[in-house]
């Protein structure tokens with residue numbers, strides 16, 4: 317059986333960030349990365365705010381960036397705002413190239429088309445009979461269980477090419493001037509160049525169902541109002557949970573619940589598999605990066621302790637983000653949800669957004685986010701029988 321220092325199971329965002337952090341901070345570590353599909357990184361555009369990257373991680377993240385803007389815009393009825401805060405994007409193609417290159421050395425290896433079927437804290441078995449052992453196994457196989465007690469951020473995005481210049485030069489992270497359908501509805505546009513743009517139709521919805529024909533028609537209508545013709549060069553879609561209950565594999569709620577010294581035969585769970593995402597955005601880049609840095613800063617034997625420590629540091633922010641989801645999805649009627657975001661983007665300074673998105677917010681930030689009354693609160697919606705599907 318081949319022996320490694322780390323086995324990273326799942327070749328997505330979490331394992332890729334782990335591989336890059338480990339290669340930088342533990343150059344001689346022996347790393348195995350196991351991916352079920354035929355490619356690393358899947359088909360994604362991962363975007364993040366500059367505050368999501370701690371300064372110490374800049375050298376890891378810089379090579380991944382495929383587009384960068386110094387500012388971004390938000391639009392609501394009768395309100396628009398430009399935030400002077402940098403925004404960046406990583407394409408899964410670039411991600412796959414950088415991660416593959418970093419593991420292309422003696423002692424490291426990537427397995428593609430090799431689903432792992434049995435995992436413990438120090439060994440794995442794959443469907444093709446491959447068996448590997450390591451001092452530390454980290455399971456980042458993406459979402460494993462269907463969550464309950466959550467709303468959803470769901471979207472379809474088309475990356476298009478057009479023969480005319482796109483009318484915007486900055487990303488519009490929320491264009492909520494569109495009809496409010498199926499919850500909070502907005503378009504998200506990333507102008508990679510003047511003529512290559514990602515246009516996503518997004519909903520903060522009670523339901524995980526993506527009504528493809530309807531959504532595609534809305535994207536066509538949105539595009540027609542801006543450019544006369546276009547070609548779709550790539551499509552991506554997602555249904556990301558925005559939980560208000562704790563995740564099935566969620567972070568430890570209290571220090572005593574999962575004491576670091578607890579012996580465990582289970583692998584460490586990272587990424588979506590371990591609940592390491594921002595509950596209020598469905599995004600995982602900031603927490604996946606902090607998870608990767610925490611693991612890379614200690615020996616493989618101490619990784620579980622380091623993760624438990626990070627989990628304890630995040631617990632209160634995690635709970636606050638879930639509370640926001642509960643308020644949004646249980647108290648605010650779907651057609652009024654846009655007003656919550658309009659208020660936030662009208663009143664909060666960019667620094668508060670930066671700390672909130674990166675899960676580094678303080679109590680004072682939480683207070684500022686909560687101040688102000690959500691529109692048309694309907695307390696009946698909190699009663700269990702009024703939401704029997706949850």
Ligand SMILES: Cc1cc2nc3c(=O)[nH]c(=O)nc-3n(C[C@H](O)[C@H](O)[C@H](O)COP(=O)(O)OP(=O)(O)OC[C@H]3O[C@@H](n4cnc5c(N)ncnc54)[C@H](O)[C@@H]3O)c2cc1C
Pocket residue numbers: 325326327328329330331350351352353356357358359360361362363364430431432433456457458459552553554555556586587588589598599600601602
């Ligand atoms: C289209 C889309 C866009 C998104 N955009 C953003 C964004 O802009 N910013 C952001 O922060 N978040 C974004 N997210 C949310 C989140 O960051 C991603 O879902 C992220 O990829 C989660 O990382 P992960 O490593 O946990 O899981 P994944 O990236 O999904 O990786 C899991 C990997 O495990 C592999 N796998 C599964 N089973 C096995 C097995 N048995 N053996 C081996 N491998 C296995 C899968 O094939 C996959 O490659 C987006 C999600 C989607 C779907």
